[in-house]
Amino acid sequence: MSVETITLGCRLNFAESETIARTAPRGEDWVVVNSCAVTAEAVRQTRQAIRRARRERPDARILVTGCAAELDPGSFATMPGVERVVGNTHKLSSLAPGDVMPPLVPAGLMHKVKSFVAVQTGCDHAVTR
Template sequence: MSQTVAIATLGCKTNQFESAAIEEQLRQAGYTIVPFEEGADLVVVNTCTVTARTDAQSRNLIRRARRLNLHARIIVTGCYAQVEPEEIRRIPGVAMVIGNDEKKDLLRYLA
């Protein structure tokens, strides 16, 4: 049985596009994509940091991922991850923080 992955995305069309690309990479690597609310082995949270409000939304989404997926490996990427990686690392349950420049190589980090 393949590992399951859920992807949650905040922010702009660029984030939406990049999350779709990540989803396709993971699917081609044999992962099964599931809805965020369903629970998954791996959760990718693609964040935004345009305003203080979106920073808070990003933190809340990361915490929600943890509540919905207690045993999941949570990977955080996106603009907020780029700007505040240490803050994100302090959130319980976060396994990895990947900056924007590295998100295209997400599969390499999962190996």
């Protein structure tokens, strides 16, 4: 059982993925796809990452969060293997038990990180945050 993160986009997303993984329930198998929507290519890579996660970790539950999930949750919710789609507002507590309010400070690289696709380091995509 493990939590694996696949992060697309900016450094902020990377830090947030660590926080999500740190607060995940122990003993559960999840792949967290923390998406980016800064370009159509970023969204395409997000979908590709979800399909790959489904292939490589068929028994894991898939959480999709981040900017692409914020903008178009329905399109991700219908992808095979996706169990949960969470927009940016509730991103940090998307795997946490209800009584946990995770801090915004990242925990460091405590969990297995599968990949980080650096699209850019910042973003003017203000609508998504």
